[in-house]
Amino acid sequence: xxxxxxxxxxxxxxxxxxxxxxxxxxxxxxxxxxxxxxxxxxxxxxxxxxxxxxxxxxxxxxxxxxxxxxxxxxxxxxxxxxxxxxxxxxxxxxxxxxxxxxxxxxxxxxxxxxxxxxxxxxxxxxxxxxxxxxxxxxxxxxxxxxxxxxxxxxxxxxxxxxxxxxxxxxxxxxxxxxxxxxxxxxxxxxxxxxxxxxxxxxxxxxxxxxxxxxxxxxxxxxxxxxxxxxxxxxx
Numbered sequence: 001x002x003x004x005x006x007x008x009x010x011x012x013x014x015x016x017x018x019x020x021x022x023x024x025x026x027x028x029x030x031x032x033x034x035x036x037x038x039x040x041x042x043x044x045x046x047x048x049x050x051x052x053x054x055x056x057x058x059x060x061x062x063x064x065x066x067x068x069x070x071x072x073x074x075x076x077x078x079x080x081x082x083x084x085x086x087x088x089x090x091x092x093x094x095x096x097x098x099x100x101x102x103x104x105x106x107x108x109x110x111x112x113x114x115x116x117x118x119x120x121x122x123x124x125x126x127x128x129x130x131x132x133x134x135x136x137x138x139x140x141x142x143x144x145x146x147x148x149x150x151x152x153x154x155x156x157x158x159x160x161x162x163x164x165x166x167x168x169x170x171x172x173x174x175x176x177x178x179x180x181x182x183x184x185x186x187x188x189x190x191x192x193x194x195x196x197x198x199x200x201x202x203x204x205x206x207x208x209x210x211x212x213x214x215x216x217x218x219x220x221x222x223x224x225x226x227x228x229x230x231x232x233x234x235x
Contacts, residue, residue: 005123007024007064008062008063008198008201009051009062010068011067011068012197013044013080013121014077015073015221017033017036017191018033018043018044019192022051022198023063023198023201027054027198030192031197032051033148036073038075040075044050044079062087062091062093063094064096065084065088065200065206068097069166070119085210094143094207096201096206097212100120103197104189105130105132105134107196112135112164114133114134115131115133115141115156116131117156117163117164117166118166118167119131120169120170122146127152128216129147130142130145141158141214146217156182160180163182164185165177165182165183165184168190200231
């Protein structure tokens with residue numbers, strides 16, 4: 001089977017929206033996206049079925065499954081990984097995981113060069129952040145981190161050169177980032193395009209082994225387990 005005949009189904013639900021894309025060696029065949037609205041478990045299968053219907057295909061025509069594995073929304077990641085794992089196991093289709101920070105950095109380096117920091121909103125005053133240098137080659141400056149807002153600038157100062165920033169964490173606190181001597185990229189860079197999902201899916205490894213989500217911090221439920229237990233009368 002040629003690359004052009006191989007169809008890849010990609011899902012991204014790392015943040016407050018769901019993206020679904022199907023492509024082959026020629027590029028994007030069909031893509032849809034919608035706000036998650038806490039209904040990912042319902043909306044994701046609907047998007048899959050709708051895209052397959054548009055291109056007159058079914059799951060038998062899908063040869064690879066690609067899923068964004070984080071960092072990002074705990075619930076969103078669990079839902080998308082679980083749904084694709086079910087498809088993979090039932091049909092023996094190999095899966096591959098997409099690192100969301102890497103994906104956004106690669107998109108940015110199509111337009112800029114130097115240092116790019118991807119900053120994703122985690123919770124109030126807390127962000128996921130990773131810096132990259134590029135574009136030829138693209139390399140991480142440090143491992144992905146969970147960082148308080150007042151510590152982010154310290155990462156910028158570690159390496160010399162112009163700094164570009166993007167992501168939902170920047171947009172959430174744009175007034176803060178606008179005060180620093182950095183370049184805030186256009187909001188279009190904060191979300192991958194459907195075409196970029198398909199393009200990046202060719203860069204990752206695939207297997208039938210289960211995917212592991214990238215969780216950089218405990219979930220809110222884990223952090224508040226003691227409080228939750230007391231409210232339910234548990235000691």
